[in-house]
Amino acid sequence: MKQTGTRQSRKHYLKLLLVAAAIVVLVSSSAFAAGILRQGKASNDGAKRIALTFDDGPYPEITPAILKALEEADVKATFFVVGWRVYEYHDIFTTMNEKGHEVGNHSYDHPHLTSLTAEEIASQLKKTNYAVQKYSGKKPVYLRPPYGSYNDLVLEIAAENDMKVVLWSLNPEDWASPGVDVIISRVLEQASDGSVVLLHDTWQTAQMLPELITTLKERGYVFVTLSELFAD
Numbered sequence: 001m002k003q004t005g006t007r008q009s010r011k012h013y014l015k016l017l018l019v020a021a022a023i024v025v026l027v028s029s030s031a032f033a034a035g036i037l038r039q040g041k042a043s044n045d046g047a048k049r050i051a052l053t054f055d056d057g058p059y060p061e062i063t064p065a066i067l068k069a070l071e072e073a074d075v076k077a078t079f080f081v082v083g084w085r086v087y088e089y090h091d092i093f094t095t096m097n098e099k100g101h102e103v104g105n106h107s108y109d110h111p112h113l114t115s116l117t118a119e120e121i122a123s124q125l126k127k128t129n130y131a132v133q134k135y136s137g138k139k140p141v142y143l144r145p146p147y148g149s150y151n152d153l154v155l156e157i158a159a160e161n162d163m164k165v166v167l168w169s170l171n172p173e174d175w176a177s178p179g180v181d182v183i184i185s186r187v188l189e190q191a192s193d194g195s196v197v198l199l200h201d202t203w204q205t206a207q208m209l210p211e212l213i214t215t216l217k218e219r220g221y222v223f224v225t226l227s228e229l230f231a232d
């Protein structure tokens with residue numbers, strides 16, 4: 001009798017352990033997901049803030065055109081760079097860094113991170129951070145996974161590397177080159193205090209920047225980097 005009781009209580013104990021483990025897994029995965037940044041908090045000092053982000057570069061010619069437009073408008077932005085491109089176009093990357101823009105990690109060669117193993121994901125992050133550090137001396141704080149595609153493993157490995165995952169709150173789909181006016185009107189229609197705007201290093205984006213920035217300034221927006229937007 002006594003033995004059966006012990007066995008039963010052991011079984012009960014095991015069940016409890018399993019339930020506890022399941023809860024830990026659930027809570028931790030939702031905790032990671034809850035940590036994804038998409039939009040800044042509304043500011044409490046009356047200023048409307050907006051963060052322009054540019055994915056996929058550096059590209060020859062296009063990225064310098066974007067940097068020129070930003071400099072002429074005295075705007076700082078955030079560039080999510082692809083690791084191998086940092087090596088290939090390190091002169092452009094160096095200019096980007098010297099002009100005071102923030103740099104984030106957009107993987108080493110732009111795969112769907114969700115199709116990779118843990119080791120492969122870690123390698124994509126670390127190799128790009130290494131390239132950025134080599135030419136700027138700074139370690140990226142933010143990761144934007146290519147295609148915005150992530151799973152718990154991606155979030156976990158980002159956290160292990162002290163990186164925050166950032167998506168966006170405003171996507172004018174400039175990558176499809178829908179026309180300069182279309183990109184501008186999509187951003188203006190959807191802009192709000194704290195918007196994170198997803199843009200890419202494309203010609204239409206470089207062309208539309210002066211008008212977009214001028215109009216947003218007229219509407220009371222100030223331009224910030226992601227670190228400024230997400231500062232406490």
Ligand SMILES: [Zn+2]
Nearest residue numbers: 055056146147
């Ligand atoms: Zn991309």
